[in-house]
Amino acid sequence: MDDIFLEMIDFKNKMLLDKVLEWRNDIDTRNNSINTSIITEDIFHNIIEKYKSSKYKPLIIYYGNNIDNPTENNPIGILTFIGGCNDNNDNNDNNNCFIGINIDPNYRNKQISSRALRKFINEFEIKDKIYAKIKKYNINSIKLFSKLFVFSHMDEDFMYYYYDFSNKNQVISSNGYLGL
Numbered sequence: 789m790d791d792i793f794l795e796m797i798d799f800k801n802k803m804l805l806d807k808v809l810e811w812r813n814d815i816d817t818r819n820n821s822i823n824t825s826i827i828t829e830d831i832f833h834n835i836i837e838k839y840k841s842s843k844y845k846p847l848i849i850y851y852g853n854n855i856d857n858p859t860e861n862n863p864i865g866i867l868t869f870i871g872g873c874n875d876n877n878d879n880n881d882n883n884n885c886f887i888g889i890n891i892d893p894n895y896r897n898k899q900i901s902s903r904a905l906r907k908f909i910n911e912f913e914i915k916d917k918i919y920a921k922i923k924k925y926n927i928n929s930i931k932l933f934s935k936l937f938v939f940s941h942m943d944e945d946f947m948y949y950y951y952d953f954s955n956k957n958q959v960i961s962s963n964g965y966l967g968l
């Protein structure tokens with residue numbers, strides 16, 4: 789039975805937002821983020837405002853068996869969308885829309901992110917190209933995206949992948965996998 793659900797974030801759910809902030813301040817998450825500093829409540833508030841004005845709202849990954857009411861299940865991760873998918877966007881990396889993923893540290897290395905990302909690709913009717921920009925040494929994340937997204941290019945610090953939702957027949961190549 790399917791036990792992973794993706795549901796749009798409830799911005800009014802303070803306990804959920806606290807969890808998201810806790811996940812964001814996890815040390816591995818910080819090291820793998822562009823901004824590696826501790827995110828304070830104030831900064832987090834600004835991040836939430838950005839999410840709110842984005843074309844695609846964050847999706848919470850729930851884990852459990854309550855099919856009828858997925859949000860009663862356990863929230864264990866988040867998919868976020870920033871950049872060009874933000875209608876008020878202030879020009880971020882050539883206006884591309886960037887996906888981010890963060891899994892509760894207690895639920896990592898259980899293939900949750902692979903399943904959640906696959907679900908996102910298969911179930912969400914959107915038309916854009918969604919990009920992922922990943923630090924070169926973030927091996928888990930590179931493995932994840934090289935399985936499900938198309939490798940675009942790399943620069944000194946980052947690997948870039950994309951998924952074109954208008955072309956579900958695109959070839960997912962394992963280029964950029966760094967041979968791992």
Ligand SMILES: CC(C)(COP(=O)(O)OP(=O)(O)OC[C@H]1O[C@@H](n2cnc3c(N)ncnc32)[C@H](O)[C@@H]1OP(=O)(O)O)[C@@H](O)C(=O)NCCC(=O)NCCS
Nearest residue numbers: 817820888889890891896897898899900901902928929931
């Ligand atoms: C990156 C992240 C989302 C991966 O989530 P996850 O659910 O733990 O990932 P999975 O269990 O699906 O594993 C992903 C791959 O990494 C591999 N992996 C896990 N631990 C590993 C390790 N220590 N060394 C090498 N590979 C490892 C898994 O085997 C899997 O590859 P496979 O499917 O080929 O076997 C999660 O670690 C996370 O939230 N990290 C912090 C935030 C972050 O870095 N986000 C990405 C930037 S957008």
